[in-house]
Amino acid sequence: MPIPHHVLQQRRRGGATLGRDARREAAEPEEPIRPADAESAGEAEEKKPAAASAPGREETEEKKETAPGRVARLRALLDRPVALGVATVLLGAVAAWSAVQADRLRSGSVAENVALTDTALTSEVKGQLGDAVNELFSYRYTDMAKTEQAAKRLLTGKAVQQYQNMMAPIRQQAAEQKLVLTTTVTDSGVRMLSEDRARVLFFVDQRSTRTAKEETTYAGAMLAVDAVKVGDAWKISNIDTLDVPR
Amino acid sequence: MARIIARLPRPDDPVRTTALTLLVIAALCAAWFGWSWYSAAHDEELAYSRTREEVLRTGEQAVQNLNTLDYRNIDAGLKVWLDSSTGDLNKQISGSRTSFADKVRQARTVTSARVLESALTELDTRSGKAVIMVALQITVTPQEGKAVTKQSRMLGELTRTRAGWKLSALEPASVGDTGGAPAQ
Numbered sequence: 399m400p401i402p403h404h405v406l407q408q409r410r411r412g413g414a415t416l417g418r419d420a421r422r423e424a425a426e427p428e429e430p431i432r433p434a435d436a437e438s439a440g441e442a443e444e445k446k447p448a449a450a451s452a453p454g455r456e457e458t459e460e461k462k463e464t465a466p467g468r469v470a471r472l473r474a475l476l477d478r479p480v481a482l483g484v485a486t487v488l489l490g491a492v493a494a495w496s497a498v499q500a501d502r503l504r505s506g507s508v509a510e511n512v513a514l515t516d517t518a519l520t521s522e523v524k525g526q527l528g529d530a531v532n533e534l535f536s537y538r539y540t541d542m543a544k545t546e547q548a549a550k551r552l553l554t555g556k557a558v559q560q561y562q563n564m565m566a567p568i569r570q571q572a573a574e575q576k577l578v579l580t581t582t583v584t585d586s587g588v589r590m591l592s593e594d595r596a597r598v599l600f601f602v603d604q605r606s607t608r609t610a611k612e613e614t615t616y617a618g619a620m621l622a623v624d625a626v627k628v629g630d631a632w633k634i635s636n637i638d639t640l641d642v643p644r
Numbered sequence: 645m646a647r648i649i650a651r652l653p654r655p656d657d658p659v660r661t662t663a664l665t666l667l668v669i670a671a672l673c674a675a676w677f678g679w680s681w682y683s684a685a686h687d688e689e690l691a692y693s694r695t696r697e698e699v700l701r702t703g704e705q706a707v708q709n710l711n712t713l714d715y716r717n718i719d720a721g722l723k724v725w726l727d728s729s730t731g732d733l734n735k736q737i738s739g740s741r742t743s744f745a746d747k748v749r750q751a752r753t754v755t756s757a758r759v760l761e762s763a764l765t766e767l768d769t770r771s772g773k774a775v776i777m778v779a780l781q782i783t784v785t786p787q788e789g790k791a792v793t794k795q796s797r798m799l800g801e802l803t804r805t806r807a808g809w810k811l812s813a814l815e816p817a818s819v820g821d822t823g824g825a826p827a828q
Contacts (some may be wrong), residue, residue, distance in 0.1 A: 482667055485672045486666050486667045489671050490670040496681040497673075499685075500677060503681070509690050511693060511697075585777050585797075587762075587763025591759065598803070617819065618795050618818075618819035
């Protein structure tokens with residue numbers, strides 16, 4: 399890239415201050431043209447008082463030549479296309495690097511998971527899904543419709559079929575054995591939580607009473623459920639029995 | 645910045661104008677993303693989420709460690725147990741170490757564990773306490789005979805130490821406690 403000609407002009411002017419001053423004294427008519435010669439309004443303003451009085455002009459010019467301020471140095475730097483380019487590339491690199499770092503911190507599974515971090519949402523999902531598990535896996539042979547209605551309300555997607563498969567054998571036994579199955583969540587932990595998706599791990603106690611045989615058994619079970627939020631309600635979309643044989 | 649540009653000579657040079665515009669855009673981007681990075685790095689919620697993942701990972705590993713033991717290599721195995729624990733649990737292990745090692749040697753069993761699922765139920769980063777629940781699959785292989793696999797529900801308490809988070813309590817979730825008060 400060639401050196402812009404305004405740079406050359408400035409250099410020329412700087413180098414020939416004395417000579418031009420001498421010339422100016424000899425031929426004053428040159429003076430009125432100067433403001434027009436200046437490249438910007440700022441420079442023109444600086445030079446106007448100089449034109450009014452000779453000693454004043456001497457002072458301003460000397461100050462400008464010997465002690466260029468930070469702004470002047472920056473301007474000189476900005477006059478060099480290479481410096482401009484390098485600065486642009488460096489700042490661009492800083493921007494890109496920062497963007498990558500910020501994104502690494504903000505996105506990804508860790509940052510998007512607000513389990514425990516968002517305490518209100520965590521207890522909401524634990525409460526609603528805990529109640530859902532209690533209701534879905536509690537069965538009373540005298541009121542089987544109740545559980546079926548709960549299933550319609552609380553399940554969605556593939557969980558509907560999963561639940562049917564899990565409950566089919568229980569449903570068969572329920573009437574003949576006069577089965578009462580009571581499931582109670584004892585522990586729950588939110589594994590993953592976002593605004594509208596969650597995965598929760600449950601430890602449950604199951605008490606089944608076969609009224610016909612007058613026999614009650616207790617069993618501990620564990621399951622994980624995936625859930626989606628539909629409106630204000632969390633619905634179970636996947637039931638993971640964690641390979642526990644049922 | 646704007647003042648400097650306004651004062652620059654020959655704004656009509658298109659190459660220069662373009663270069664300056666790019667410089668300003670680059671500077672603004674650097675400032676914006678720099679701030680974004682800084683605020684993300686100092687975001688308390690993000691820091692809490694990162695701690696949660698770290699504690700969960702450490703807790704999973706510690707619970708798995710404490711359910712893994714090979715009778716052929718008991719001392720190294722129990723060393724891992726001690727390294728994964730702190731407080732009362734650590735004292736318990738070191739107290740019963742000798743008698744326990746003898747039992748396992750006699751039984752000649754190899755026990756291994758696999759974490760099926762886990763979650764933190766509590767995390768207090770200030771006091772350095774956490775509670776973890778772990779769904780575990782434990783396989784016990786005797787020297788002769790078939791391996792037995794069972795699912796286990798573990799509840800553990802984690803405490804922050806100078807050497808990271810360690811288990812200070814671990815026990816299986818009990819069954820039948822809630823049997824007296826069924827939810828109807």
